[in-house]
Amino acid sequence: MLDRNGFKRKRYSDLIEDMTLKAKELFGEDINVTERSFLGILIRLFAWFLAILWEVAEKVYNSGYMHKAEGIQLDRKGWEFGITRLQEAHAQGTIEIRGAPGFVVEEGTMFETESGILFELIEEVTLDENGVGTGDVVCTEPGAKGNVATNTITIVSNPNENIISVTNPEPVTGGRERETDAEFVERYQQTLSGLGSSTTDSIRSELLKLSGVRAAVVIENNQSVPDEAGRPPKSVSTYILGGDPDEIAQVIFSKKAAGIEAYGTEQVEVFDMAGFPHTIGFSRATEVPISIQLTIQKNDRFPAEGVQQVKTELIKYIGGEDADGTFYVGLNMGETVVFSKLINQVYKVDGVDDVHLVVGVKGQTPGTSNVTMDITEVAQITHEDIEVQVT
Structure with missing residues (x-):
């Protein structure tokens, strides 16, 4: 039912109870409405289909609210505020190719990791006089699978005598x-919380709309002197x-107040509507490597690949x-690595009886x-920084 308190769906059991009471009102208290009687079966048959209609009605009601809508209905609510769902994205990065000087590596050449993750060269690369060239690659499959570490793209999918080796000097990122x-x-x-402009919330909220941005923090110094971290006066x-650096700089420029310095270790030039250049600064988050050592007491249900799990x-x-x-992705900027949550993560693997863990x-x-x-x-961690002993 729908009243001032909102919508409350009638469930299958509620419908059976209501229809049973109505049947007894119409046919008498002694009417047989047990689940094996003809009328009882008919009541339950109608109740089953009506329960589906009530469920649809509830979903229609909920689709009008952002925190309750689902799927495409949620997308449409987001459109009302100019927010669209982030779609899956292909990871992109740079590779270094070594081979015969002057050799032209054609666009579309395939490279891969030892685990078989494929990357396609998206531009033609000519090796210099030292036989070295760099080019951009994109993962052939969308998703986080394409985010690979440094020096993992090492295989030429179709070997060529003019290509000696390949690697990626930096991690490949952007896949989601x-x-x-x-x-x-x-x-x-x-x-x-950040609708509008010229506020730290508006800058942060606009940055979070960008593809590939996992987290953002905006700190302002509204004093006339540098703050304790060395951020200049009247700056964000x-x-x-x-x-992407260019997209980040453009958002900061469009949202910050005029006359306020955009300070940071990375500097990107953007242009206003009149074509005048402006230097926008921002900084990358500091990634803190974490290490874990743990001893697990297992039982017979602990799988063979349990350590990796x-x-x-x-x-x-x-x-x-x-x-x-x-x-x-894991934790966002500024979030604490909570010790008790690490213990909970270990217990998600079947066959763990006891855990002794240290982290830092x-x-x-x-x-x-x-x-x-x-x-x-x-905080960030790799599988190499997790030491596991099983007893």
């Missing part, structure tokens, strides 16, 4: 899965995790690269306390 309903709603809530400092669960929570090259910043003495991050830092 299609944004889930929960992620879309969370970004919508963050964006709503933006710290970004992921994203444990590592994967921990990486999913913190964020970083797994053994197969998959990159997980890589290179420092680990312990059993939470690992806190500064607002401009983000």
Whole structure:
């Protein structure tokens, strides 16, 4: 029913009860409405179909609310506020090719990792007099699968005598899965807080709309002197995790107040509507490497690949690269690595009876306390930094 308190769906059991009471009102209290009687079967048959209609009515009602809508209905609610769901994206990066001097590596040449993740060269590359050339590649499959670590693209898919070796000197990034309903709603809530311009919230919310941006923090110094971190007076400092530099700079320029300096370690030139150049600064988030050591007491249900499953669960929570090259987003900037949540992640793997775990910043003495991050830092971990002993 729908009243001032909202919509409340009648369930299958509610419909049977209502229809049973109505049958007794019409035919008498002694009418047989048991589940094996003709009338009882008929009541349950109608109740089953009516329950489906009530469910549809509930979904129609919920589709009008951002926090309850699902799927395409959620997308359409987002459109009302100029927010669209982030679609799956292909990872992109740069490779270094070595071979015969002057050889032209054609656009579309395929390269891959040892685990079989394919990348396509998106531009023609001519090797210089030293037999070295660089070019951009894109993963042939969308999603986080294409986010691979440094020096993992090492195979020429179709070997060529003029190509000696290939590698990627930097990680390949930018690949992501299609944004889930929960992620879309969370970004919508963050964006709503920043409608308008010339505020830190408006800059951050607009940056979060960009593809590839995992997190953003905007800090302003409205004093007439530098702050304790060295940020200049009357400035905004933006710290970004992921994203394209040119797109980031353009958003900051369009949202910041006139006369306020956009300060940061990276400098990008953008142009206003009149064609005049402006230098926009922002900084990348500091990635803090985490290490974990744990001892697991297992039982007979612990799978053969259980150690790797444990590592994967921990990486999913913190964020970083797994053994197969998959990159997980994990924690955002400024979020603490919570010790008790690490324990919970380990227990997600079947067959774990007991866990002893220590955690800390890589290179420092680990312990059993939470690992806190500064607002401009983000925790990251790899499978190599997780030591597991099983007893």
